[in-house]
Amino acid sequence: MIEATLCFPLRNRSDDGTDEVLLIEKRRGLGEGWYNGPGGKRETGETFRECAARETREEVGLEVEPAALEKAGELTFLLDGEGHTNCHVYRTRSFTGEPTASDEARPEWVSVDEVPYDQMWDDDSRWLPGVLEGRTVRGEFRFAGGEPLDEAAFVDHDLEWDVSLESGRDGSP
Numbered sequence: 001m002i003e004a005t006l007c008f009p010l011r012n013r014s015d016d017g018t019d020e021v022l023l024i025e026k027r028r029g030l031g032e033g034w035y036n037g038p039g040g041k042r043e044t045g046e047t048f049r050e051c052a053a054r055e056t057r058e059e060v061g062l063e064v065e066p067a068a069l070e071k072a073g074e075l076t077f078l079l080d081g082e083g084h085t086n087c088h089v090y091r092t093r094s095f096t097g098e099p100t101a102s103d104e105a106r107p108e109w110v111s112v113d114e115v116p117y118d119q120m121w122d123d124d125s126r127w128l129p130g131v132l133e134g135r136t137v138r139g140e141f142r143f144a145g146g147e148p149l150d151e152a153a154f155v156d157h158d159l160e161w162d163v164s165l166e167s168g169r170d171g172s173p
């Protein structure tokens with residue numbers, strides 16, 4: 001099973017108070033061409049928080065302290081009945097730097113009320129609105145049709161809201 005992370009930096013615009021989330025337009029690899037949060041696969045020896053912070057720095061140039069990430073979700077994606085990816089989801093309002101494009105990602109601040117769900121993974125509209133409202137979620141999403149995952153069809157899902165994520169299913173924060 002692939003272990004991966006997603007990170008959703010949030011800010012409140014000083015001019016009109018709009019709440020915004022930093023999304024990326026993925027430029028290569030899984031989910032290319034779709035919007036998502038910065039994130040990617042965990043490397044050997046990393047905690048999930050360290051992974052989310054590293055991916056955010058590498059993809060969009062924002063510095064985030066791993067301890068400043070708030071755990072918001074644990075999602076399992078299954079493909080044809082087999083576990084494919086465990087994704088650990090974080091949000092944070094604490095970061096430094098300005099978002100900068102990389103060869104992997106083009107960053108864009110988007111109002112939390114105008115997230116482009118029609119240009120994202122099919123599962124996102126089921127869980128991301130709650131995460132952007134400050135809720136926690138644990139979920140399982142089933143896809144079918146073989147690799148790659150981003151060409152498979154979304155089948156169905158189960159979600160549990162307002163769960164305790166102090167410790168992940170594998171014991172990691």
Ligand SMILES: COc1nc(N)nc2c1ncn2[C@H]1C[C@H](O)[C@@H](COP(=O)(O)OP(=O)(O)OP(=O)(O)O)O1
Binds near residue numbers: 006
């Ligand atoms: C199945 O539904 C998914 N929904 C969402 N929102 N995000 C998903 C889904 N499946 C995977 N993801 C995420 C998990 C990762 O954050 C990225 C994929 O990361 P990638 O494979 O590009 O990993 P990297 O380590 O950045 O890539 P390199 O191997 O190229 O360095 O999508």
